[in-house]
Amino acid sequence: MTLDRLVCANCAGPVAEGRCPTCRASRQRLQDQRGLFGSLSPAALIALLVALLACALIARHAFA
Structure with missing residues (x-):
């Protein structure tokens, strides 16, 4: 909240x-x-999750 x-x-x-x-x-x-991510807004958390997912997909493609 x-x-x-x-x-x-x-x-x-x-x-x-x-x-x-x-x-x-x-x-x-x-x-x-507040916890570790308590100061971030829900939109910022979603953006962080999307960026992390994109990095994982790029790394998977690069090392495949």
Whole structure:
């Protein structure tokens, strides 16, 4: 889940802006939970997967 889509129930502002203590706490908790690819958007992950697949196909063709 990305911060740009979350809205705070306390202040009704975007969590990414951190307007209130609840926003700041939620933002910090989400940043702590991110994994290895947590900071990448879904589109970037798909592009990375496609690039990896293309490299594998090129390497397979080159060494066949």
